[in-house]
Amino acid sequence: MNDPLDNPADDPMDNLVDNLVDNAAGDAVKDALSVVLAGGGSAGHVNPLLATADALRELVPDCNIVVLGTEDGLEARLVPERGYDLEFLPKAPFPRRPNAAALKFPASMRRAISRAAEVIRGADADVVVGFGGYVATPAYLAARRTDTPIVIHEQNARPGLANRLGARFTEHVATTFDTTPLRGARVVGLPMRTEITELDRAALRDEGLSHFGLRADRTTLLVFGGSLGAQRLNDAFPAAAAELRTAGVQVLHLTGAGKAVDVPEDDDCPYVTREYSDRMDLAYSVADLAVCRAGAGTVSELTAVGLPAIYVPLPIGNGEQRLNAADVVAAGGGLLVADADVTAEWVRETVVPLVADRERLDQMSAEAAVMGTRDAAEVLARLVLSAAGRDPA
Incomplete structure (x- = not known):
């Protein structure tokens, strides 16, 4: 009969330790914060998104961050340059008038929502943060479908259509200006890059x-x-x-x-x-x-x-x-x-x-x-942590 000590690979104690290590690693992965950020098209959406991403990484260094954007927006260049993962959604802009594009809109939006939900599930996201623009609407609807908490930031005094819609699904709404008419919104200012703040x-x-x-x-x-x-x-x-x-x-x-x-x-x-x-x-x-x-x-x-x-x-x-x-x-x-x-x-x-x-x-x-406000990125990042059920302190 072989002694387990003669073959360390078969040692029951080693197997037990390995299982404990594997379980601990699994718990660590599960506990890691994962955030999906949605916004793109113009610098007005991309810049505050990136400033918020940087603030999240500052507060939670191992935070997993995935950005939803479009292939032809500024985010296609700026997000990878900043070192964040970028996933593309098909464009599904709201039709402004009855035309051929309006007829295609329902199918386009369904595809965008499905793709956004796929990214949210794949990232095991704790929260979805939207900044308006083309990708925000499908991101909000996908977050609702996947039962993922939503945080919204509206940069303009007059909110866009996407954020007006998204604000109906969450109590976590932040604005740049106190005159922005979104119910229950908290004024935090505009997240900006540190070169300015x-x-x-x-x-x-x-x-x-x-x-x-x-x-x-x-x-x-x-x-x-x-x-x-x-x-x-x-x-x-x-x-x-x-x-x-x-x-x-x-x-x-x-x-x-x-x-x-x-x-x-x-x-x-x-x-x-x-x-x-x-x-x-x-x-x-x-x-x-x-x-x-x-x-x-x-x-x-x-x-x-x-x-x-x-x-x-x-x-x-x-x-x-x-x-x-x-x-x-x-x-x-x-x-x-x-x-x-x-x-x-x-x-x-x-x-x-x-x-x-x-x-x-x-x-x-x-x-x-x-x-002026210089700490908006950190304030918004803490609001994101709170919405995700994490201690923002």
């Missing part, structure tokens, strides 16, 4: 001036219309370049992809044009005043860093941009002007005197900073 404008000013080729002895006006630019701004400000220079105001003008403008060079008072910059932290650091659109991300970033602004809401859509800027304008941290009123003459009569008024700019900066 931890920005010290004064400390980075010299680096920003060098980066953009600007002078330290000039007042700086920042003009930008988002990644696609704003034609109204691109027409008005170059036409008033001479008056801005006479007033000692240098300009950093981000014109938008494919929308370059031509302004004569002047080393004494530069007018720097770039189609795009991936260093908005440096752009904010050099600016004394901004003129820009009023997307939720723009308003939230400018208030977070205390930069006064003249907001020019996009003149199309549902009017959400005007509402996004309403609170900071009411507080005195910004001005609001209609797109049609932005002309070279308006720049000369309104912008030039304002950017030369240091006392007023300082006051506007202080009021903007009061309205």
Whole structure:
């Protein structure tokens, strides 16, 4: 008869230990937090999603995070670059009018819901977090089908259709603005990347001036219309370049992809044009005043860093941009002007005197900073943990 000690592989005690280890490993996997994040299409959805993902990883380093997106949205590039798993859903946009697309919508939505449910089950998700956009609706409906808790973040003052629908399925609703009409919502602000939330404008000013080729002895006006630019701004400000220079105001003008403008060079008072910059932290650091659109991300970033602004809401859509800027304008941290009123003459009569008024700019900066929120990503991440039944402390 063989002694088990002669063959360690057959030792009953080793088998018992192996079973205990396997069971412990299984329990650890089961206890690991798993989160599915849904949002995509535009930077307005993708950026707060990524900021929240980063905050979750900071709070729960072993958190499993899967992102639902579309193949042709910004998330297709940005999410993998940040190191998160991305699963694609077929697009199923709500039809705005009765047409051929409307006839295909029910089948498209069913496919998107089925795929979202497959991802949620595959990830063994504890919670689904939606930020609006095309993928949010099927994600919410799939979460309901799989009995998975839902958390919603709405970035705009006027909520989109997806988040209005999703808010009917959950009590865990967060917003950027306190004027957003979603029942039971908690105002947390907009989750933003740490380059903005931890920005010290004064400390980075010299680096920003060098980066953009600007002078330290000039007042700086920042003009930008988002990644696609704003034609109204691109027409008005170059036409008033001479008056801005006479007033000692240098300009950093981000014109938008494919929308370059031509302004004569002047080393004494530069007018720097770039189609795009991936260093908005440096752009904010050099600016004394901004003129820009009023997307939720723009308003939230400018208030977070205390930069006064003249907001020019996009003149199309549902009017959400005007509402996004309403609170900071009411507080005195910004001005609001209609797109049609932005002309070279308006720049000369309104912008030039304002950017030369240091006392007023300082006051506007202080009021903007009061309205800003820098900890929204962490606050939302803790709300996600709570919805998932985890201790958010």
